[in-house]
Amino acid sequence: MKIGDKVRLVHGKESGIITRVIDALQIEVEIEDGFRIPVAKREVTVISTEEGLLTGRTSAPEPDQTAAVKTLDGNIQIAFQAFNDRTHRVFLINQRNCPVLFSCFKKTKQHTLLIQSGKLESNGILSLDEWNTSEFSSWPNLLFQFIYLLPSIEKMIQPYSAEVIVKAEKFYKNKKHHPLLKGEANTWAIDSDLKLDSKEIETLTSVLNNPSTAAGLLAFDEPEAEVDLHIEKLDAEWESLTPMQIMHIQTSTFEKKLDQAIACGMDEITFIHGVGNNVLKNELHKRLSKNKRIDFFKDAKKERFGYGATLVKLK
The missing domain is CATH 3.30.1370.110 (Ribosomal Protein S8; Chain: A, domain 1)
Structure with a gap:
């Protein structure tokens, strides 16, 4: 059960979209007339988990498994897009050329709360949360953990961790049109400092495909x-x-x-x-x-x- 899922009240006729995870027991649901109400998780049932119910967009297409990916290209991005004059939606965008497993935590002075975790396909978009624009100065930090699923060398890449700190200068400097969000958003890369040597990757891939040569290649x-x-x-x-x-x-x-x-x-x-x-x-x-x-x-x-x-x- 996550942001964007369509749910129906167990003891009522109303249905709507999850817009916020309040805590471990409660969620916020926007029902069909536009009102947002807090609801206990046990009081709703999921109707559909299609990506894009919240944003009006579809999920990423299934990746082509016939082409072997040998190098890690692109980046993973955080994006903030204005929903209205009061709210910004927070998105995670995978522009790597492979799927990633991820965990996202919201860090405040009082606690660190898991927002979402799962698998995000290449060119996939996930809505993480909604933040009040007027509370910009107190927006929390976000902690991310990623595992890159390159088919031939996934075990060779260490899991990656990063902390996103939203500062005004960086936020407003990085506003531009984003093709996947089909509109303007404040966007920057999370894992741009992750560097892999393409020659080393090719060598490791060769070792995996030809174990008999490993002794000579791995020095x-x-x-x-x-x-x-x-x-x-x-x-x-x-x-x-x-x-x-x-x-x-x-x-x-x-x-x-x-x-x-x-x-x-x-x-x-x-x-x-x-x-x-x-x-x-x-x-x-x-x-x-x-x-x-x-x-x-x-x-x-x-x-x-x-x-x-x-x-x-x-x-």
């Missing part, structure tokens, strides 16, 4: 024995990154270096993550605890790092 450089995950060591322009982007870079580097260490037969590797509020440390320890290729891990050389580094012993 790993042995990583340094101590890997510093402080963001200033990983990205020269780190000051412009959001916390979600910083975490994505740090965890991706961690996964890459750990895989290299295992592939090269190293006995151990140390990750320097710092202390801070322990968010990065806890995330690394959670991932290590689920990795069957790890013998054990512990705080490394307390006399040097305090509690700011983790030694990983490999099997």
Whole structure:
């Protein structure tokens, strides 16, 4: 049950469209006479989940499965389109050349609430929410998680996370006609900093299609024995990154270096993550605890790092 679904009241004759998810138990429904009413989820039943009931548009066509996609092109966009002089509708638009699995969270000072999750096809449009234009200064941040479903290399691409912060300068500077929305919208890319090397993708695809050649094609450089995950060591322009982007870079580097260490037969590797509020440390320890290729891990050389580094012993 999501925004855009057509529903009917269980104990009444009224039907309408879901326009807002209020909380885990309640939704807002716009009934046929134009009124919007709060309704308990248990009091409605879904009539149709066709994409476009809310927007008047149809869902994306089924992708052509006959053509193998080998490179990741395009981007995923966030769009804000004025519905009337009081309301903006928030859309997620997939202009990548492959489907994506997504989760979208609304972040406020009090809590983080899941708005929607699911699969969005290439060139698909999804209405996420409706926001009051007069409350622009207090619009919440949106947190996104994406998994890209490239048929031949989907397992080779790490899940991507991003935080969208709506600022006036960026919002009004990016107003333009959007062909998929068939009108003007304030639009920008969410995952434009995701870069993949096309030659590397072709090599990985070749390996998957010809396993016998894998040994010759996959050559790993042995990583340094101590890997510093402080963001200033990983990205020269780190000051412009959001916390979600910083975490994505740090965890991706961690996964890459750990895989290299295992592939090269190293006995151990140390990750320097710092202390801070322990968010990065806890995330690394959670991932290590689920990795069957790890013998054990512990705080490394307390006399040097305090509690700011983790030694990983490999099997």
